[in-house]
Structure formats: C-alpha cells, structure tokens
Amino acid sequence: MLNYKNSDPYIEGVSLYELVKVCETPFYVYSQEKIINQVNKTKEILGNNIFYSVKSNSNQAILKLMQSLGIGADVVSSGELKRALKAGFDPKKIIFEGVGKSEQDLLYAIHKNIRLINTEALEEIKLINNLAKEKNKTVDIGVRLNPDIDGETLSKISTGKKTDKFGIDIDNVDKIIELVKACKSLNLVGISCHIGSQISKIEVYKNMFNQMKKIADKFFESGIMIKHIDLGGGFHVKYKDSDPDFNIEMVKQELDNCFAKTKYELSFEPGRYLIAESGIIITSIITIKNNGGIDYLIVDAGMNTLIRPAMYGAHHEILAINSNSEQFIDYTIAGPICESSDMFSKNIRLAKQKIGNLLVIKNSGAYGKVMSSNYNSRPLPSEILIYKDNYAIVYSPEKIEKTIETDNIPSWL
Ligand SMILES: Cc1ncc(COP(=O)(O)O)c(C=O)c1O
Incomplete structure (x- = not known):
C-alpha cells in the first residue's frame, strides 16, 4: 500500500x-483508491449482488464508500444495521443474519423493511413468524444452512461443519420446509451459507456450490419458490508471502460450471476480501x-x-x-x-x-x-x-x- x-x-x-x-x-x-479498485474488480467478476460484510470494518466512512460503490450490506446485529442505514444503504440492499438475534433485533429489522432476515435456527423462524403476525406484516426470510463442508481453514474461523454453531444443519431441510409452509407471515425467498473465512481451496468452493444448488432445487421442488442463493464470504487474502495463491476468477469459473443458466439469483457476502x-x-x-x-x-x-x-x-x-x-x-x-x-x-x-x-x-x-x-x-x-x-x-x-x-x-x- x-x-x-x-x-x-x-x-x-x-x-x-x-x-x-x-x-x-x-x-x-485506509486507501480509498485501493478499496474502490478491489470492490470494482469483485463486482466485475462476481456480478453486482455483493453484500459487504459490515463486521469486517464498520467505520461510517468505509460504509459510505461501499454504499457509493453500489453494493449492499450484510449485518449481524441491530447496531450494525443502524450503522448501515446511517451510511445510506437502501434497506432493500441489507441482509441481516447472525447466530443469535434478540427479539429487539428482529423487531427492528422487521420495522426497517430490509431485503431479508437470514434465519439460523428453527426456533428463530417461529419467532419471526410470530413477530411478523403481531405487526401484521409478511416478512421475507432466508435460511442460513450449515452444509457440513469443512472450509479447510483455521479452526477458529471455520463455520460450516455440522457441529459448528452457525446456520441450520442441512439434515433439517425437510423440517424447514414443513415449518415455513405453516408460517403464514413469512416468505422464504432465499437460502445462504458461509462456511468460514480465508478459504483458498477451489475444491471447497466447488463442493459448496454443488451442495447449495442441490438444496435450492429441493426447496423449489417442494413448492417453495426460492429466488436467491447467497454463497457467503470467506475469500482468501494473502497475509503471508507463503500463503497459497487465490484467484477469484477461479471461483467464478466454478460458479459458472455449477450454475450455468440458473434460475436463482446468486449473491456473495465478502468482508475481508474487499478491505483487508x-x-x-x-x-x-x-x-x-x-x-x-x-x-x-x-x-x-x-x-x-x-x-x-x-x-x-x-x-x-x-x-x-x-x-x-x-x-x-x-x-x-x-x-x-x-x-x-x-x-x-x-x-x-x-x-x-x-x-x-x-x-x-x-x-x-x-x-x-x-x-x-x-x-x-x-x-x-x-x-x-x-x-x-x-x-x-x-x-x-x-x-x-x-x-x-x-x-x-x-x-x-
Ligand atoms: C455470515 C457471514 N457472512 C460473511 C462473512 C464475511 O467473511 P469474510 O470476511 O471472510 O469474507 C462472515 C464472517 O464471519 C459471516 O459470518
């Protein structure tokens, strides 16, 4: 730099x-020029559906810059949601996820009419449905799935294995379908996953994309017409000269291989890759x-x-x-x-x-x-x-x- x-x-x-x-x-x-170049490069390769992971750097100036570059925001608390709104993000370009959202967090997100709330537990789906019903609203939700894929990264930043606390275990897909059908105040519009950070192995992306496509099709076949698949963040940054080379174009290649002519809108939630x-x-x-x-x-x-x-x-x-x-x-x-x-x-x-x-x-x-x-x-x-x-x-x-x-x-x- x-x-x-x-x-x-x-x-x-x-x-x-x-x-x-x-x-x-x-x-x-921070170098603004470098951030602009990195965001533009990522958009050019992966498309416009990028939701900046606010947790990676939530300074108002950085958020304003990200917003001005036309990307959305991915937040994990009502505090981050307030930061994103204050920086000028359109609520319809904000995703709210997080492994433990309080009732106050959820009510605030419902009140602000954001793009969607990504749920991470069956109990949370029930709670959002109840809150939406009380408020006389229909709320768009996504489900963050835990696809049981090892990100092959540092254990403390790995989030996609069955036993990790994040997302809903993919073995519960049938239960999600049944529950969502019964929740009349919810629209399940997307599925997502984030299996960890600093993921460099292209095979890992390939497995994850295939797994997510299979699950999306399962939802679709069950009559739940999901519109988008959010494939998380986690792109590798070369912190050490000896780190493996990571090329985001290879991710794009796998994306195209897996989702050729797809009916789903694909999105990503990178943090580190855009700003580190x-x-x-x-x-x-x-x-x-x-x-x-x-x-x-x-x-x-x-x-x-x-x-x-x-x-x-x-x-x-x-x-x-x-x-x-x-x-x-x-x-x-x-x-x-x-x-x-x-x-x-x-x-x-x-x-x-x-x-x-x-x-x-x-x-x-x-x-x-x-x-x-x-x-x-x-x-x-x-x-x-x-x-x-x-x-x-x-x-x-x-x-x-x-x-x-x-x-x-x-x-x-
Ligand atoms: C759900 C979710 N999405 C996106 C990210 C961003 O990850 P990264 O900064 O590695 O791109 C994280 C980071 O922990 C996350 O938990």
Whole structure:
C-alpha cells in the first residue's frame, strides 16, 4: 500500500510523516483508491449482488464508500444495521443474519423493511413468524444452512461443519420446509451459507456450490419458490508471502460450471476480501531489549489494537519505515499489553531499529479496528482515510479519562 517519493513513504498522495504529525500512533490508515479498485474488480467478476460484510470494518466512512460503490450490506446485529442505514444503504440492499438475534433485533429489522432476515435456527423462524403476525406484516426470510463442508481453514474461523454453531444443519431441510409452509407471515425467498473465512481451496468452493444448488432445487421442488442463493464470504487474502495463491476468477469459473443458466439469483457476502489489503497500522517502537537472546521491539500497537495474531494465531507482515542501517537483526515484535500472547511476529529480519522508529503492520483493513478494545485502559486507535492527496481522520477515540468516567462507583463505596 505504501509508495515512495524521494525515499519518503506515502499512501496514495499523502506523506506518512505528515500523518504522524497529526495523529498519535498507533493508528489505522485506509486507501480509498485501493478499496474502490478491489470492490470494482469483485463486482466485475462476481456480478453486482455483493453484500459487504459490515463486521469486517464498520467505520461510517468505509460504509459510505461501499454504499457509493453500489453494493449492499450484510449485518449481524441491530447496531450494525443502524450503522448501515446511517451510511445510506437502501434497506432493500441489507441482509441481516447472525447466530443469535434478540427479539429487539428482529423487531427492528422487521420495522426497517430490509431485503431479508437470514434465519439460523428453527426456533428463530417461529419467532419471526410470530413477530411478523403481531405487526401484521409478511416478512421475507432466508435460511442460513450449515452444509457440513469443512472450509479447510483455521479452526477458529471455520463455520460450516455440522457441529459448528452457525446456520441450520442441512439434515433439517425437510423440517424447514414443513415449518415455513405453516408460517403464514413469512416468505422464504432465499437460502445462504458461509462456511468460514480465508478459504483458498477451489475444491471447497466447488463442493459448496454443488451442495447449495442441490438444496435450492429441493426447496423449489417442494413448492417453495426460492429466488436467491447467497454463497457467503470467506475469500482468501494473502497475509503471508507463503500463503497459497487465490484467484477469484477461479471461483467464478466454478460458479459458472455449477450454475450455468440458473434460475436463482446468486449473491456473495465478502468482508475481508474487499478491505483487508487496503488498510495498515502505523505503530512506533517504544522500547528495545534483548531477553534470553531474543531481540524484542516493543511497539505501541498491541492486541488491544489488532487482536488477530493473539486470537487466531494470524500472521501480518511487518515493514520497517526507517531502515537505513546496514546491520540486520532478527526481531520479535510485541505489543505493550501485559499478556504473553500480545505478540505480532517472531524472528523477522529488519534493518537495525531504534526507539521512536515507525513500523507498518500490513493488511489490517479487516477485523482490525472493529475488534480493538480498551484493554489495559489504553485508548482505541484512530482511523484515517486517504484519497489521492487528501486525508481525513475518520475515527478519533475518546480520551481515556472520558472512558473512565463511564464507570460508576455505587453509593456504598
Ligand atoms: C455470515 C457471514 N457472512 C460473511 C462473512 C464475511 O467473511 P469474510 O470476511 O471472510 O469474507 C462472515 C464472517 O464471519 C459471516 O459470518
């Protein structure tokens, strides 16, 4: 994402050194140009029925940008639904799913007349029917199925196996059909699945597409005229140079093979693929030390800024900005949080660093800021959006004093 002018680092036309003057590290930076290119490429290959997975990055500026590019939104809570509506998404381009929606969540979604609510449990179908009846409405629903397909990805981001908590087990398709026929306030208009994230193997997509087509036909033959099949998100992002190559055109090839001349409208819900590579974190080196022969760089970004390495064992490439030294050292890069798992990378070879130097944590646009926390009473990171020669701070955290004020001390203390 960085380019260099006279050896100074830039994001699009904005100098990184300029950003560091206006924003305290650690902070996130996004390139609008890169997001636009990625969304347009995805639309060109997979078509216009793309529903951006809001959970991956829900900043209002990012949502407004996604909306302006003509795609829809996939939300998993009423909070995300409110964010999507505020950013200007047409309710008819919003899908609401999620493994545990409360009655309030469902009522809000019904009230807002969104495209559809994707249900993930037989009990939830009954509840939506009751709520719709009370409100004198007919509600469009989809069912998220669990097709029992191993996404062959990290276990913590795998969601499509029979025993996973997500979706409705495909063995229950007959029960769904029977139930939906009895639910007079519902229209079952689509089926969906999402079997996990970071899925690179084309065979997995092929199995999933075939499985979903078979199930869609079964619904159709039973007299439930579903209109669309939503094939989820999960497209692979190359976080490591050694990661397998992933080509979305191969997914399109399998899609065409499986759904040639289909009667169903096909859609996808990518998050990571649209935004991960368009974001970086800028962090400063706070201190340097050697413990037991390990050369540590302790930086001001931690698991509170980006939790993916600590939570999933995920890898992010790290780049040094100041690398004038001729001497190279294998560094271990860790955050300031009092947890051993607060570690970004072990043994990465960088030019010798000094305190105050800047490092860049790459491919952090998805599941980054949205998962950040105030752990250890540290402020949340800021976010900056770049477009050509312009930048805007699109999120400024509240001061930690303000966060502390939200606690209450009871009268008896
Ligand atoms: C139902 C659903 N759809 C889409 C996504 C987006 O996944 P990804 O960011 O890997 O594309 C997720 C992520 O967890 C999800 O749960």
